[in-house]
Amino acid sequence: MNLVELLIMLAFIAAAGAAGFYASRFKPSLTDDISEWSIGGRRFGAFVIWFLIGGDIYTAYTLIAVPGLAYGEGVLALFATSYVIMAYPIVFLTMPRLWNVAQKYNFITAGDYVERVFDSRALALLVAVVGILAELPYIGLQIFGMNFMLEVTKVPPGIAIVLSLLLVIGFTVFNGLRAPALTAFIKDFLVWAMAVFLVIYIPDHYFGSIGNMFNWFSAHYPKKSVLSAGQVSVFGTMALGSAGALFLYPHALTGVYSARNSDAIRKNAIVLPIYNIMLVFITLLGFAALFIVPGLKNPNMAFPEMISRTFGPVPTAIIGSIIILGSMIPASIMSIASANLFTRNIYKNLVNGDISDSKEKLISKVSVAVIILLAMYASLAMRPSFIITLQLMAGSWVVQLSPLVFVPLFTNRVSKIPAGIAAIAGILVTTYILFLVRFKVAVYKGIWVGLYGVGAEIILLLALTFLFPPMSNISLDDYLDRR
Amino acid sequence: MKKYKRHHPAVWALTVTPIVILSFGIPFYNRSGTVLELDFMSFFLILMDIVTIVLMAIAYYIEKSGGGKP
Numbered sequence: 001m002n003l004v005e006l007l008i009m010l011a012f013i014a015a016a017g018a019a020g021f022y023a024s025r026f027k028p029s030l031t032d033d034i035s036e037w038s039i040g041g042r043r044f045g046a047f048v049i050w051f052l053i054g055g056d057i058y059t060a061y062t063l064i065a066v067p068g069l070a071y072g073e074g075v076l077a078l079f080a081t082s083y084v085i086m087a088y089p090i091v092f093l094t095m096p097r098l099w100n101v102a103q104k105y106n107f108i109t110a111g112d113y114v115e116r117v118f119d120s121r122a123l124a125l126l127v128a129v130v131g132i133l134a135e136l137p138y139i140g141l142q143i144f145g146m147n148f149m150l151e152v153t154k155v156p157p158g159i160a161i162v163l164s165l166l167l168v169i170g171f172t173v174f175n176g177l178r179a180p181a182l183t184a185f186i187k188d189f190l191v192w193a194m195a196v197f198l199v200i201y202i203p204d205h206y207f208g209s210i211g212n213m214f215n216w217f218s219a220h221y222p223k224k225s226v227l228s229a230g231q232v233s234v235f236g237t238m239a240l241g242s243a244g245a246l247f248l249y250p251h252a253l254t255g256v257y258s259a260r261n262s263d264a265i266r267k268n269a270i271v272l273p274i275y276n277i278m279l280v281f282i283t284l285l286g287f288a289a290l291f292i293v294p295g296l297k298n299p300n301m302a303f304p305e306m307i308s309r310t311f312g313p314v315p316t317a318i319i320g321s322i323i324i325l326g327s328m329i330p331a332s333i334m335s336i337a338s339a340n341l342f343t344r345n346i347y348k349n350l351v352n353g354d355i356s357d358s359k360e361k362l363i364s365k366v367s368v369a370v371i372i373l374l375a376m377y378a379s380l381a382m383r384p385s386f387i388i389t390l391q392l393m394a395g396s397w398v399v400q401l402s403p404l405v406f407v408p409l410f411t412n413r414v415s416k417i418p419a420g421i422a423a424i425a426g427i428l429v430t431t432y433i434l435f436l437v438r439f440k441v442a443v444y445k446g447i448w449v450g451l452y453g454v455g456a457e458i459i460l461l462l463a464l465t466f467l468f469p470p471m472s473n474i475s476l477d478d479y480l481d482r483r
Numbered sequence: 484m485k486k487y488k489r490h491h492p493a494v495w496a497l498t499v500t501p502i503v504i505l506s507f508g509i510p511f512y513n514r515s516g517t518v519l520e521l522d523f524m525s526f527f528l529i530l531m532d533i534v535t536i537v538l539m540a541i542a543y544y545i546e547k548s549g550g551g552k553p
Contacts, residue, residue: 078524218522
């Protein structure tokens with residue numbers, strides 16, 4: 001164990017923890033309402049939302065996995081950039097409308113909305129179960145991100161991971177969404193600074209310029225520098241499907257619900273794509289790693305090994321600390337989102353629907369601790385391939401919630417039976433396709449697995465919708481801005 | 484002036500455009516070679532990112548000017 005590296009990491013973790021605990025003074029609660037803890041009292045403006053959503057979408061695992069994919073598969077990794085570009089037009093169309101009804105009816109989760117719009121606790125339960133199943137492995141991946149980075153330092157991974165997650169539990173329980181909202185400022189500033197530095201320094205140091213890096217890459221890895229004929233549909237369907245799924249993840253919706261008004265979300269749909277420029281350059285570092293640390297068996301080690309080989313122990317510890325911060329913030333938001341789903345759409349629906357706000361908050365806070373500890377146990381005790389498989393399944397299930405969340409934003413023609421049958425069929429079809437590929441990959445016959453389920457959903461919605469009367473639980477007027 | 488309960492048709496067009504280009508235009512932007520020191524696909528994605536920002540800003544202006552009000 002290297003004491004200097006350990007102290008550097010502890011200093012970063014402590015700073016993030018202190019900011020998280022200080023967050024109670026950041027836009028302090030006005031009431032004891034559950035929404036104050038869960039979604040910051042719906043009082044974050046466009047500026048805070050940019051950091052908050054950026055903080056939970058562009059995570060530490062992104063910084064490790066995307067260059068890793070570029071290292072292993074070449075330009076196919078750019079699908080990640082393509083899908084996040086596509087996600088924001090979807091946000092622009094859907095999320096301001098969802099925010100308007102959420103504010104009117106005091107929704108905190110997607111399950112709340114589904115329960116009201118379809119008058120169905122069962123469908124809300126489905127949304128909650130799928131959402132939590134999606135979040136658990138996602139938190140696990142953040143822990144993997146930390147672990148991969150810590151492997152190239154002389155800091156025992158257990159100490160840094162356990163300490164940082166205990167701090168996350170602490171500040172999240174005390175301050176709710178305000179904690180990651182404030183710490184996201186620090187994390188994003190550091191991640192941006194690190195990314196800009198690495199993208200300028202590494203190509204210049206090893207190749208003389210970024211253009212030379214590409215020339216080297218396409219000369220030595222011609223098959224990785226363009227998509228093969230078989231990869232074109234993989235790239236397109238993975239990008240399209242993932243774009244549709246991104247804002248169905250509970251943590252993304254939690255960020256949206258915390259906005260002060262729908263305009264803050266529209267403005268973010270315009271400016272959040274600025275993050276994607278950083279994502280392109282982070283991806284390109286994977287190409288540089290092919291030169292710097294060739295022949296790695298685990299592509300996820302490409303970024304950490306490249307940093308370690310290039311900079312040595314102390315700078316690697318600093319970059320590792322930034323990666324740890326990049327895991328703490330999403331873990332906090334994801335645990336809040338999962339806890340909200342559990343309390344409001346599982347506990348209240350199945351156990352006791354008549355609980356006070358303070359009891360609801362207490363259950364949510366306990367859930368935060370349980371969820372993070374569960375994810376920590378799973379990611380430290382189970383094989384990475386198992387968690388990645390879970391994440392793979394969850395990602396393709398989440399997009400199947402589209403008929404329940406996206407469709408009613410635009411029409412009241414689809415009622416609960418067609419929407420419910422479509423969503424369940426979509427999940428079953430996707431699971432069957434995943435079974436056909438033995439839960440090992442996300443693609444079947446060149447198409448992202450989730451899109452098979454979406455195809456089934458479209459067919460069923462077309463076949464069943466007009467057999468049932470329209471619903472009238474939420475008027476289309478409620479989706480519009482109030483002036 | 485006609486009022487839209489969903490979105491103004493121009494807003495739909497502006498938001499769907501980047502999705503269609505990125506999903507179905509892959510054969511166009513999947514090519515080797517460099518532009519401004521970047522490989523073509525990376526360059527194209529950065530370009531599309533900026534185009535998306537501009538299109539969303541125009542869509543925002545249309546919504547704010549009354550295109551989406553009841």
